[in-house]
Each structure stands twice: as C-alpha cells, then as structure tokens.
Amino acid sequence: MGSMKLTESELKCLRAITTMGNARASGIATTIHIARPNVSRAVASLEAKGFVEAKRDGISSFISLSDAKHAVLWKKLAIEFAHMPLDRLLAGASLEILSTINDLNPKTRKEVAEDSLVSETSVAKALARFKQLGIIQKATEYRVSPRFQAFIDFVVEFRHYLNQKTTAEFASDGVIVWERNREFIVESKRSQEFDGFRLTGVSLFAQFGVRLFGRTSYFFYSPRPRRPRLEDAILHALLLPDKNMLHILLVWKRNQRNISLPYMERQAKGYRADELVKEILRYFETKGAERAAGFPPWDEFELRTREYGVS
Numbered sequence: 001m002g003s004m005k006l007t008e009s010e011l012k013c014l015r016a017i018t019t020m021g022n023a024r025a026s027g028i029a030t031t032i033h034i035a036r037p038n039v040s041r042a043v044a045s046l047e048a049k050g051f052v053e054a055k056r057d058g059i060s061s062f063i064s065l066s067d068a069k070h071a072v073l074w075k076k077l078a079i080e081f082a083h084m085p086l087d088r089l090l091a092g093a094s095l096e097i098l099s100t101i102n103d104l105n106p107k108t109r110k111e112v113a114e115d116s117l118v119s120e121t122s123v124a125k126a127l128a129r130f131k132q133l134g135i136i137q138k139a140t141e142y143r144v145s146p147r148f149q150a151f152i153d154f155v156v157e158f159r160h161y162l163n164q165k166t167t168a169e170f171a172s173d174g175v176i177v178w179e180r181n182r183e184f185i186v187e188s189k190r191s192q193e194f195d196g197f198r199l200t201g202v203s204l205f206a207q208f209g210v211r212l213f214g215r216t217s218y219f220f221y222s223p224r225p226r227r228p229r230l231e232d233a234i235l236h237a238l239l240l241p242d243k244n245m246l247h248i249l250l251v252w253k254r255n256q257r258n259i260s261l262p263y264m265e266r267q268a269k270g271y272r273a274d275e276l277v278k279e280i281l282r283y284f285e286t287k288g289a290e291r292a293a294g295f296p297p298w299d300e301f302e303l304r305t306r307e308y309g310v311s
Helices: 008-020 025-032 036-048 069-080 094-104 109-116 120-132 146-170 201-208 230-239 245-254 261-270 274-285 298-307
Strands: 052-057 060-065 136-138 142-144 175-180 183-188 197-199 217-221
Touching: 008 025, 008 036, 008 060, 008 069, 025 036, 025 060, 036 052, 060 069, 069 146, 094 109, 094 120, 094 142, 094 146, 109 120, 120 136, 142 146, 146 175, 146 183, 146 217, 201 217, 201 230, 201 245, 217 230, 230 245, 230 261, 230 274, 245 274, 245 298, 261 274
Parallel strands: none
Antiparallel strands: 052 060, 136 142, 175 183, 183 217, 197 217
C-alpha cells in the first residue's frame, strides 16, 4: 500500500534539491544542516517515491528532481509557495489528509480520520494548520480552497503515482480505470486475486448468476481488505468508462430480492453514482418507458433476460 507520508527531513531535502538543481548529498547536508547519513536515507526514500533520481558522474553522485509528473508539480508548488514552511506543513500525515479532503469532501474530522486512516488527533492538528493558512475551508464539508490549486494538483498526481506503483506490483499489465483516493479499479489479463486486489464488476457477476466472458478481469483495491458484495460489484461496474448497462441490468434483475437498497444508495452517494442508481430504478419501475442514454430498449432487455434465464 503506497503511503503519501513524507518526513520533515525528506521535505527539507526535497526543497533543497528543488533550489540547487543537481546536488551532492554532502551539499544538501550542509545546506539544510542535517547529518549526511540522514540525508542519504531521506534521498533513498524520495527516490523510491519517484521524486528524485541519482546519477553517477565518475566517483561522484548527483541528485536531481525526476521528470515524474508529481515531481514536476512539487517543483511548481515549492516555487509558488516558497514563503510557506512546507517542510513542517506537509510532514507526517498531512498529504494523506489533503488527498482525502480533495477526493471525498468529508463533513467531520471523524470522517477525515476514517477515510485517510490517520488518527483523529493528527487530523485535528493538521486541519488547524491548514485552516489557519486558508488552505482548507469548511461550510457543510471540508474542501481545499481553489486559491491553493497547486496543492490539489500535486496531491492528486502523487496519489495516482503511488496507486500505479501498487498496481504494477500486482500485475505488470494492470491499468487503473477508476480511482478515488486510496481505492481504485484495475483492468488486467490476470485472473487471480491477491493482496487486497479483489475481483469486482462484471468479473464478479458469474457468482450472481450472470456469466460473462471477457479477455480481461476487473479488480477493486482498497486499503481496507474486504470482499465486494453484490451491491459493490454493481456499483463498480457503473464506475467504468466503458460500462455495459445491459449486463448490469441483468445481474440487478436476477438478484433484485437480495439487493439492499439502503446500502446501495449509501455507497452510490459516496461514489457519486447515485444518479445512475436512480436511473436504473426508474427504468425498472416504468418498464423502460424512462430510459437513460446507454440503456437498452425494454423489448431487447426482456429478450436477453430469457437468454440468460433471468426471471
């Protein structure tokens, strides 16, 4: 699981490298007044997170920012907000909290803590710092102020980089087709689940009586290891950019007595798929008279229900 946490030493090194360009570890240590071994450890961690790269020139090694997108966006952030104490402001769980607020807009500190997997005490301290500087605003829910778009751009791309890294460790051909902070859906030719990656969407429909054949599988990843329910599988199928509404309607119809609508509607709201769920309910209630874009004509749907043995 990729963590966005950066230590104060890592952030000091990162700021120094941003300013100095090609730098030696000894030069960084002198600039930020940190012992050379601590700089080496910080640089190794930053390299693992895609921020920097070390290149040898003879017996010397020079460290510079990488060309990864999140490293480029970090540089923009560091220059634009050079007057801020970024090494203290963004240390620890701060980036996890910013990412959670940007993606999920939680309403309470408890929700921020639960979604970011950070203690409520740490959340309270970080929010106090962010609100004091105007980075975080709250009316009914927490939001990152538009004035700090550079922060948003950076945390979004850093999270995506870490999600991609986690995906590559699971499947070399894995492609992220949807993501929301720490959770994401991957398409891959791999067929077996592993270490937090659970089959979902149409790849799980066979377990609920609608067998489909495809060359790839869909996996849902979450830092909270849990097996997707029927409702989750349907919602995850709805999140895909190339979703097939006919298949989703078939599995819904076949299992309608086992679907918990309260759970479905609650989860759909979190995924911002609540309108799609309402469209499905209207489609069934009106027998296709109210049919949103992408939904099959009712007579075609009835024909396919007979083919799939859906009553």
